[in-house]
Amino acid sequence: MDENVELDAWEIEYVSYGGEQHLPLVMNLVDQELSEPYSIFTYRYFVYLWPQLSFLVLPQLFHFQMVYGEHRNTFRGYIVMLVVIKPYRGRGIELVTRSIKVIMESGCEEVTLEAEVTNKGALALYGRLGFIRAKRLFHYYLNGVDAFRLKLLFPRSELHPSLPMMSDKYESHMQSDHGDAPFKE
């Protein structure tokens, strides 16, 4: 496939994790692209507890998972895995952007992830979105490579009186959020 071909938007479809039938697809993609080994229980941990925070882009183009939970009195979103098949590199930012919006709207205060210090593409992508490199982790990966821990802190609405739209959205979301509402397009 010619990598220079501009893909039309309609060729990409974002879907939430839909159940067991997606698991082999996800596992296969991640195993191909990432150097770290993950057992099936790693995937089950995330998709069982937070199925609404896992996304696939069909057909078989992207996989993305994230979770959020309490972290030292902070609600933290965590990007676990992001895989983009080579022909579609460069389109990952849409998937990440979409996911971060969901994290933000669910009431998290921040998002975090780790990336290899040698992964220039990922570092540039997350850097453009406002992530800082909070820490460097010595020999974090099994292959001996260091990692950066990347973090994005969301604004607190009370600190931004000049952002009424954000504030309104945030407050209305908090009022309507019952915790179990599944993510819907």
Place this chain on the structure above:
Amino acid sequence: MAEDRSLPPRASIPSADNSVWADVSPLLQAACQDLQEGELIHGDNFNLFAAMSALEIMDPKMDSGIACTYYSLDEAIENGVAPVPISADKTTDVRCMIDIMDHLLACEATWHKGHSLAQTVYSCLYLLRPERTSSHALLHSYCKVIRATCKAILSVVSEARTHEEEDLFTMAYGLPLSGNGDEKCLSMLNAVEETISRQLRACKASSSKRRVSEDVEPLQNNPDLEEGYCKALLCRLRFRKHFYHLLMSMKRPQGRGLELARKHIASCISEIDYIRKSSEFLRANAHGMSEQNIDNTTASGCQPIGFDASLNCRLSAPTPPRSIKILSLEKALEYFMKLLQDLDVICSYSLDPSLEAALLFVIKFQKSQPDLVARAHLQLLLVQDGKLYGRDPMFSMITRAAGLPEVTENHDIQKNEFMVQLGQLVINLLKILCTNAAWQRRKLGKMLQDWRVTYVQLEMAFKGEFAEASKTSNNKKICFKIYQHILAWVEEQTYWIAFRFLNLGFELELYSVHDYCMVYWYIYVVLIKLAEKKHLRMAMSSDSAKKKTKKKRDSFKDGEMDYQIPAAVLFLQSQIYLAEGLSMMFAALRNERRIVPLQSPFNTEHEIFIQQFELLQKACVPDHISYVTFKESTMHANFSTLAICDHFKEAQKIAKEVKSSFANDPDTMAELRRVEQVAERNSIALNVCRAGALDPKLKTFFTFCHHPFYATAIVKRS
């Protein structure tokens, strides 16, 4: 799948008295079919989070049992993987012995670089059964010294342990680190070395046609190769001997073995040179089995006998198998040269009973980026039994650093709980500074709050103790002075830690270009406080010294001497101007839209500021500093104003003036030179920016070619 009935049935586990084995495969299959999609059957205590550490059988990345050669050490030995002798032919035996030595050295270097002992050094099957090699004196003695060396290094790294970097390094499950009599490895090694030395002398005598003075059995059967093989073995044995001696010398408490250690370091370096020189001979005699490959782990280029990395991998498998690439012999020798050089720097240190000198030494040492083993040795030298160098009590080091006279070293005040706590903080600081840069930065950031809390507690104790103005005794005055000096020093030290924390961010590449403005601004405010506290502390010390002097000179009745700003404070002043200049330059570039600001859809510069300086803000380092202060300082910066009050020119001027004060301090001189260079170039860049205000083709870039963390600006037409 159809079962192959021709295969003999595998021996099953025999039934016990009251139980019988039954095949439940069909039952399991039926039960699984009844499960709903995504359903799991598990015990009450099961949780998916813990299960994430599970291995998965038949997955090549996780299952260490896949693609194995042998299932057990016994099986490998039975199949001749590690024969003793290595070969019945003596010449081949010697050649293979040298290959084993070389590969072990490569494995050792790979281990030091952060891989497991089991998959590196102990992939050598000869090490795993110590008694097996006893009939082969050379092999046996070499294995003994390898085990003893590994044990010694493990001991140092384990003792110096501060963080998880060492976890993999120090894992040694069930490996035989001590064989019988390994503690006498040197006497056996010496015996073998003596034998080979005599063999070398014998063959040299023989080659010069003179009569052999003694009846010495040759090393191997080919007279033409005798000299080459003897030399190749001797340099490797001698390296082992001196390296082990080096470790034992450095182990002696209070640095008493450092001088002897330096001699052994020199000997090791010499033997490495001989090892390199032996390569040509060994390659020439490899009988075509040699491959010309930069990744060779042996000098001969041959594959060594007796190694199987997958064996231990299977035996010690709570973690997924790592794909380890053993360093080449050349890379291993480079590693050991670096290690020896780093250890030599440590052994050359004067053990100056000064906290400031110790801190400066560690910082300087870390600039050469020493590996784990060298850093562990330094840490153990600095801190033993809670004392500096195992010799100088931490409280007396603190009083000295705070500029107090020696009589205060044994004062009772050191028993105060907060003084004890302060001593512990200093110990922790020294240890943390000896770790890798990534861990160092995290811990320095966190310990700022501890230093701040200790300062506040000492201050409260100080005020509480001197609230009663009625009592005035001589001891009271001494206590007052001690508190005053130590409080000033603690604050200074706190800002020193903050300064190092911020600098390490550059070394670790934690900052993006968009962060530089706020980072240099924060460095600027921290440096102001650091200079202020240092000045205060030095002034107090100076006052104390002056009073002493005055008593001796009562008869002269000198007038008050003109007080000069100390050179150390001026040095900081030049950096303050440099940091402020850089911060304002970045601000001007942003305000005049010559660099595109970061436009995140999710947050703003404010959140980035909060995140970057979170640990310093929590520790009130400094107090009353916030994002608002930062914005107020920088929002009006522009090039017209900056060129008028050129901070870079000021920095350059001070750096020039203060140089003469550091004539005896080459390190500070070098640092001043770097500051001067950056300041000079940035001043020029500043003027170019101002002059070219209307030229859209002018672009400003930043490089760290002159200084590790003060950027040099370069203006170019694009």
